[in-house]
Amino acid sequence: MEFVNTLEKERNLIYEPDAVAQTDEDIKIYAEQAEIIPFEFSAPHKIKIRRGDGNIVGIVLIILSVVGFVIGITLCGDFFQPLTENQLDHSLTAKIKGGFFSNAAASFITTSLWNLSAFLLGFSSISQPAVFLLPVIKCTGTGIMLFSLIKAYGVLNGLLTFCAFVLPSFVIGTVLMLYICRCALKTSGRLFLYISGRDTASRLKELYSEYLSKGLVVLVGCFAGGIIDAVISLICSNFFVI
Numbered sequence: 001m002e003f004v005n006t007l008e009k010e011r012n013l014i015y016e017p018d019a020v021a022q023t024d025e026d027i028k029i030y031a032e033q034a035e036i037i038p039f040e041f042s043a044p045h046k047i048k049i050r051r052g053d054g055n056i057v058g059i060v061l062i063i064l065s066v067v068g069f070v071i072g073i074t075l076c077g078d079f080f081q082p083l084t085e086n087q088l089d090h091s092l093t094a095k096i097k098g099g100f101f102s103n104a105a106a107s108f109i110t111t112s113l114w115n116l117s118a119f120l121l122g123f124s125s126i127s128q129p130a131v132f133l134l135p136v137i138k139c140t141g142t143g144i145m146l147f148s149l150i151k152a153y154g155v156l157n158g159l160l161t162f163c164a165f166v167l168p169s170f171v172i173g174t175v176l177m178l179y180i181c182r183c184a185l186k187t188s189g190r191l192f193l194y195i196s197g198r199d200t201a202s203r204l205k206e207l208y209s210e211y212l213s214k215g216l217v218v219l220v221g222c223f224a225g226g227i228i229d230a231v232i233s234l235i236c237s238n239f240f241v242i
Contacts, residue, residue, distance in 0.1 A: 057185055061135055061178045068136035072143020080140075083148035095165045096237040103233045108226030111173040114138055115180050115222060119215045122184030123208075125192035131184050138177065142170050164236035172225035180218045187211045 076082050095103060118134050121127040145166055150158035190207055 057182055058178065061132070061181055064132060065135040065139045065174060065178065068139030069143040071136070072140040072145075073147050074143075076144045076147040077151075080144050082144060082151055085152040088148060088152050092161065092165060092240070095233055096240055098233075100230045100234050104226040104230035106226075107169045107229040108222055111169065111176065111222045111225055112219065114173060114177050115218050118177055118180045118184050119218070122180075122187040122211055123191075125188055125195050127188050128185055131181050131188070134181060135174070135178060138174065142166065161240065164240065165233055168232045169225065169229040172221070172228065176218050176221045176225065180215065183211060183214045 072080065094106075098106070114134070118131060121131050121134075146158070146162050149162050149166075152158065153161060187207065191204075194204065194207070
């Protein structure tokens with residue numbers, strides 16, 4: 001070590017004439033100046049799934065349903081043609097005198113057709129706009145029905161008739177359709193990502209099996225809704241005369 005320090009001093013004197021020779025006491029090593037690069041292992045980041053998107057879609061579908069119902073009421077008579085009194089009498093007579101099984105079958109078929117339309121749109125990767133239109137169209141028709149009943153039978157009798165023979169099936173069918181519309185939008189979006197190559201992890205078999213199971217749940221709901229609507233119609237038919 002002494003030999004190395006001597007060479008260092010001589011080098012400084014030869015190449016740097018103005019330099020002052022350093023003694024051993026002047027040579028100090030500061031540990032805090034040493035660069036220490038620690039090995040850091042960052043923990044894997046968890047992928048957070050945004051669950052709020054599905055809620056937003058559901059809220060949008062509900063708003064569209066309300067908008068369609070308001071459109072049917074406010075624009076009926078000006079933009080839409082209301083149902084005539086003869087058409088309403090024929091429909092209500094079939095409802096009041098049709099019996100339990102006839103009403104249950106009619107309600108089941110009507111509700112199933114709307115939900116089947118929404119369900120089939122889920123198998124297309126570009127059907128999202130059509131799915132959003134279904135609640136508007138369905139609720140617009142119900143708004144036209146309410147306006148027609150009020151115009152034909154008066155405000156009180158029209159509202160009572162609507163609540164007894166139209167509202168139960170409408171509420172059940174709309175809730176089921178909003179659910180299947182939400183599922184159809186999700187499935188259609190995932191299918192679009194799969195076809196475009198952005199989602200290579202999904203499998204079509206698993207995607208469609210999950211979607212078919214939800215469609216089966218809605219079909220069971222339509223069957224139960226038809227029974228509930230038939231029971232309500234049977235009870236209310238004792239208080240209405242056409």
